[in-house]
Amino acid sequence: MQNIYNFSAGPAMLPQEVMQQAQEEFTDWQNHGTSVMEVSHRGKPFIEVAEQAEADLRELLGISCNYTVLFMHGGGRGQFSAVPLNISKPNGLSEHLVTGQWSVSAEAEAQKYMKTHIVATQCIIDGKTTVPTQKDWKISENADYFHYCSNETVDGIEIDWVPKSESGNVPIVADMSSNILSKPINIDDFGIIYAGAQKNIGPSGLSVVVVRNDLIGLARQETPSILNYELQAKSGSMYNTPPTFSWYLAGLVFKWLKQQGGLASIAKVNQEKSELLYKQIDKTGFYQNSVANEYRSKMNVTFQLNNDALNAEFLKQAEQSGLVALKGHRAVGGMRASIYNAMPIEGVKALVSFMQEFERKNG
Structure with a gap:
């Protein structure tokens, strides 16, 4: 499964x-x-x-x-x-x-x-x-x-x-x-x-x-x-x-x-998860985040594709890959990956891998 x-x-x-x-x-x-x-x-x-x-x-x-x-x-x-x-x-x-x-x-x-x-x-x-x-x-x-x-x-x-x-x-x-x-x-x-x-x-x-x-x-x-x-x-x-x-x-x-070791331990995991995802977003310009670095959320990572026409296909293929609920809020659009405490780092790595492959095919 x-x-x-x-x-x-x-x-x-x-x-x-x-x-x-x-x-x-x-x-x-x-x-x-x-x-x-x-x-x-x-x-x-x-x-x-x-x-x-x-x-x-x-x-x-x-x-x-x-x-x-x-x-x-x-x-x-x-x-x-x-x-x-x-x-x-x-x-x-x-x-x-x-x-x-x-x-x-x-x-x-x-x-x-x-x-x-x-x-x-x-x-x-x-x-x-x-x-x-x-x-x-x-x-x-x-x-x-x-x-x-x-x-x-x-x-x-x-x-x-x-x-x-x-x-x-x-x-x-x-x-x-x-x-x-x-x-x-x-x-x-x-x-x-x-x-x-x-x-x-x-x-x-x-x-x-x-x-x-x-x-x-x-x-x-x-x-x-x-x-x-x-x-x-x-x-x-x-x-x-x-x-x-x-x-x-x-x-x-x-x-x-x-x-898990309490909040100090979970904070380290949350930091690692968010850094992985933001690093991918910032890598080439194919993806973008519009929040100043010091105010970027570690829980709700918002991002946009540089070509809005690809949004629907990104979401469709992501869901087919087991990555669900990535559509951004209707007020701001784009994508949103909520990576709360319960999201394992494996989930973030899977998302990053998908983003890399999607960019390779569509960039």
């Missing part, structure tokens, strides 16, 4: 070992004679799953007791509303760095609840998309929070530095949906990080939120209970029935990451 490498941006591939374990346990989990989907979320067996998943996530990310971990509904987009409702005043101000489709959407959603201000946007310099650094803008000390997306899935832009206010008192909120757990980070730099699960954590529908404890208990009266951080924290993320199967699978992924 031909190896299939799934480069989908999300929902994305999960580690093969995790999928195999889930398959083996699907109808008889822990000798209960039922699936994990069929047991009570308030029963001892599932509580143990939930507690272990949180403990493993805390270990992987180095999350201290100053932060609360929440497993919530609604994916990353649900947090576009949850963040302003939980930590801002009705007449407050949120500030935003806009670098792509997802940070655009987060700012637009925040407008429903408060005043917003965009401090800077992505820009084109010498034909390459880049991000203005903080020497060109600053965060207002009057802001209730500052929001940015650390990795733009659609545009293939990743920011490796963390914005800060001069005083350090403005909470920094990061949408890490597409690069969480891909490398070590310093949690203490943030007030809140959140991530939809469907890229580096597990199935879609689940979101993981890490929120500093002093930002809990500030929710507005109109905040829906399902989005209220305080209610979710007090109930152990079980104010209502949680997405139990997604939570279980996330826990398996956390265990798998620990088996």
Whole structure:
């Protein structure tokens, strides 16, 4: 059987070992004679799953007791509303760095609840998309929070530095949906990080939120209970029935990451994968990437063929070769190879080999 490498941006591939374990346990989990989907979320067996998943996530990310971990509904987009409702005043101000489709959407959603201000946007310099650094803008000390997306899935832009206010008192909120757990980070730099699960954590529908404890208990009266951080924290993320199967699978992924050596080890693999692919893109000019080198995403590698007329044939032949879901987002076109943690380096090597052969025949 031909190896299939799934480069989908999300929902994305999960580690093969995790999928195999889930398959083996699907109808008889822990000798209960039922699936994990069929047991009570308030029963001892599932509580143990939930507690272990949180403990493993805390270990992987180095999350201290100053932060609360929440497993919530609604994916990353649900947090576009949850963040302003939980930590801002009705007449407050949120500030935003806009670098792509997802940070655009987060700012637009925040407008429903408060005043917003965009401090800077992505820009084109010498034909390459880049991000203005903080020497060109600053965060207002009057802001209730500052929001940015650390990795733009659609545009293939990743920011490796963390914005800060001069005083350090403005909470920094990061949408890490597409690069969480891909490398070590310093949690203490943030007030809140959140991530939809469907890229580096597990199935879609689940979101993981890490929120500093002093930002809990500030929710507005109109905040829906399902989005209220305080209610979710007090109930152990079980104010209502949680997405139990997604939570279980996330826990398996956390265990798998620990088996790989943790985030420092997986970061080295991710660096190697992205370098292989970008090296091929830059090699001859047959392929092109329009993002400045220092902002090229290690998770979502976007590229274009120098002849758009070849796009359809590239995608057709790639799929025939077992390389699927390479079509770029409709907003930007071209190609996109999403190479999250679960993508083995063999998949990237297979893509590079295909790109070389396609260029040989069509260049």
